[in-house]
Amino acid sequence: MVGVALPGVNPQLTPLIHKIVGDPARVARRAAALARIGGRGTAVTRLGLSDEERRAHALVGDWLRRLGATVGRDEAANVVGRFGGMGASVVIGSHLDSVTEGGRYDGALGVVVAVEAMDALARARVRLRKPVEVVGWTDEEGVRFGIGLFGSAAAFGRLPPRAAGRADRDGISIREALRAMGLSGDPRKARIRSGTVRAYIEPHIEQGPRLADARIPLAVVSSIVGILHGRVTVRGRQDHAGTTPMGQRADAFAGAAEMALALERGAAARAGAVGTVGEIAARPGAKNVVPGECTFSIDVRAPAQRTLDAVVRDLRSSVARIAKRRGLEASIDVLNAVPVAPMDRRLRALLRRSCAAAGVDAPDLISGAGHDAENAQLAGVPTGMIFIRSRGGSHSPREDADPRDAARAATALAYAIRELCA
Ligand SMILES: [Zn+2]
Structure with a gap:
């Protein structure tokens, strides 16, 4: 642009316009850093409420703090980084645990994308008027204690009865595992007060072949089975x-x-x-x-x-x-x-527009896997999901995703947040 004189425009007076754009290199770096925790080759074992999961939460907490968030941990050990002040927030994120000998991207990439969306907004100097929270949910897979979607269930008041007493194979209960992390041992205390979350948006790898087969990087989830x-x-x-x-x-x-x-x-x-x-x-x-x-x-x-x-x-x-x-x-x-969890109609439309802003004509997809998002939606919080193209199936070390696709998801998510919060 240097040297191009537009009639009537003084370049000295034109404000800097920063584009909102996710960076594939940063996404790849952060995904690799998470994959090293509990990782061996391309396999990752980072069970819920394990020391590996706690370290992953700590790393994500560090990233968020550096971006200006106030970082905390709730009574279900979910890590939460809050941007902005008082009032109801838009929550974005996914889970940080894996199955035994699982892959690098199920859950973790969604958290990386959420962090990158906040990074991209900060770099584009977008001022948020309403708060955003980035969350890393605890124990989504339910491998160790048999309760899937544990962290989000606690947050959205959907834990099964007597969940804290559930024990792993060694007889250690959820209550004891939480206490060992310095928490009270009662995950029900993680429950978010109603009216404090305006929307929940979760980016996640597709875990199936449909987007790869169609050569499309992103989709908007229409409902969770x-x-x-x-x-x-x-x-x-x-x-x-x-x-x-x-x-x-x-x-x-x-x-x-x-x-x-x-x-x-x-x-x-x-x-x-x-x-x-x-x-x-x-x-x-x-x-x-x-x-x-x-x-x-x-x-x-x-x-x-x-x-x-x-x-x-x-x-x-x-x-x-x-x-x-x-x-x-x-x-x-x-x-x-x-039950079937249909995603919020208005958020679906917003996410389609946001994907278009990231250059992707995103189709609707039904999720055949359960996700933390269903706890939010079934608790009455308007909820949306973005799927990121992945290969090699899921819950397997073959799991693969392209950081460029994840960066596009971050761009889309950043646009959605700008529309909801700026
Ligand atoms: Zn997952």
Whole structure:
């Protein structure tokens, strides 16, 4: 621009205009720094409420402090950096834990993108009139204590009953793990008072192939699938595998196998639904004994509540029918049921505009995985999500994402924050 004289414009008087733009190099650096905590090669093991997770929170806290935030930790060990003063805030972020031998980007990249969005806004000298909080949620994966989305559930008042008493394999409870970190041990105290959060926006890798296949870097999430987790128990009769004729058996495993296939068929028959049996155990568990009891897990997900309910209803009737025909007893215990969480309509529109400002024509995508965002939305906080293209699946060391895509997400998020808070 130097030397170009525009008629009527004095370059000395033209104010500096800084573009809001996320920086891929900074994103890559921060993502790599987080990946080193609990990392080995491209694998990361940073379980919820572990020392590794605490160190990741501390690192993110340092970044946020350097950008001018007031950083604190709530009673569920979530790290929160607040920009701006009093009043209700817009919360952005994701989680910092991983599964065992997971990847570098699930959760962590969302936090890095949120930090980068604040960095980009600061560099563009955007003045925020309303507060923004960047959060790193604790224990989203629920590997150690079996409660997924723990930190956000505590913050949004959606913890299951007696959550603090839940223990890991070594008998250490959540209460004890929190106390060991210098907290009170009561995660319910992390609950955010209603009316103090205006909106929650979570950037996250897609964890699936759809964006990579379509060659699009970003998407706006339209809804998060509903999930039902349950356990089916099938009781038959334990018998000698050699002396019991085929027509006289009550084989609990064979019945369970038929029920698993019924779930597969039922889910395949309904658009968008998926059904999985991932764990199965036969008792007594010996090769020469007809199994007397069999238990198996069920994981059913669907983008519409009606579809989810229908798959579960079909499964219930199949299980009853198969049990009756085979002379078995069967019961289904629902362990966890999370309703479908549609994302906020106005935030979806805002995020589409924001992605366009970052140069991306972002399509709508349904999230097949659960996310902290659903706790916010189900608690009545307007919620939106941006998906970042990723490769190599997820919950695996093959997980991969391009820092340039993440930087675009940061640009989009920064535009959204400017519109909500500046
Ligand atoms: Zn995640």
